Amino acid sequence: MGLFERYLSVWVALAIALGVGLGLAIPNAFALIANVEYAHVNLVVALLIWVMIYPMMVQIDFSAIKDVGKNPKGLILTVIVNWLVKPFSMAALGWLFFNTLFADLVSPETAEQYIAGMILLGVAPCTAMVFVWSHLTKGDANYTLIQVSVNDVIMIFAFAPITAFLLGVSDIQIPWQTLLISVVLYVLLPLIAGVITRQKLNNQAKNIDSLLAKLKPFSVIGLLATVVLLFGFQAETIIAKPQDILLIAIPLLIQTYGIFAIAYYAALKLKLKHNVAGPACLIGTSNFFELAVAVAISLFGLHSGAALATVVGVLVEVPVMLSLVYLVNKTKPYFDKQVNP
DSSP states (O other), rough: OHHHHHHHHHHHHHHHHHHHHHHHHHHOOOHHHHEEETTEEEEHHHHHHHHHHHHHHHHOOOOHHHHGGGGGGHHHHHHHHIIHHHHHHHHHHHIIIHHHTTTTTTTTTHHHHHHHHHHHHOOOOOOSHHHHHHTTOOOOHHHHEEEEEEHHHHHHHHHHHHHHHHHHHHHOOHHHHHHHHHHIIIIIHHHHHHHHHHHHHTHHHHHHHHHHHHHHHHHHHHHHHHHHHHHHHTTHHHHHHHHHHHHHHHHHHHHHHHHHHHHHHHHHHHHHOHHHHHHHHHHHHSSSSSHHHHHHHHOTTTHHHHHHHHHHHHHHHHHHHHHHHHHHHHTTTHHHHHHOO
16 A cells, blocks of 8 residues: 555545645636536536546456346345435434434525435435545445445436435436536446556556556545535635534445445454455445536535535545545455455
């Protein structure tokens, strides 16, 4: 493990501070970058995420994907957590906190907005960053690809009806361009590039490992630069509404750690291999924040409470997911002992 990966949590913390600081110091620069988008997909952020994902895609050996069908439990676990548990638990927590526990701290209208933003996060499972989390936990790259791909297909058909049901509306407008373009940018193009790269290297492990060693620092730099941008975009909001951000963060944190605990325990009971169980649980825990933010802005407006809630989801996701990556790696010996006593 290199210097960047060994102290990744430190670099992320510094990136958060740098992003907020720069966002306050040079807001016009971040506003200019924020406008470089198409169908609500920021192209600069997309490029940085692409840099993160490409090395992971180079590792994927399509000849091994056929073996995924021999062990469908990890895929089934991910689908159940993402589509039968997570959206509804997020909605329940939003209602519990903002209609009950925090009812005296925010207005009813604001509470409804925050709940809506949380629901949008809950119905959007991660597409891009999960490849980073899988890589950091030494996950099975081929299996992770299948899990993400299946969730992307389900998302195309299930996102709108589940969101409409939980929001209690009948005519929800989903920015399909955002969804499709994000899938192309974050999954399809890096995957094609990875396949071409392996062919150029004649699929020889020695050549592939040499290339990955050179690319690894760029992957981490891409992650840190993404964090700087996302925090820079929202720096003024973070400073202006610290109490509301804390109120939103509390149920989001409970949801994240709670979903992970449920999924990880289920993975143990299903006796999944660690390199399948880790990514499976992390996919179900993290969010497709690009889509959630875009839909919140489209439905409720840029300065709405719903948009703020999805932004808070962005703010807490990276540090929380890094803590879960650490937990997955730390518990590997115990996990292996449970699966293979």
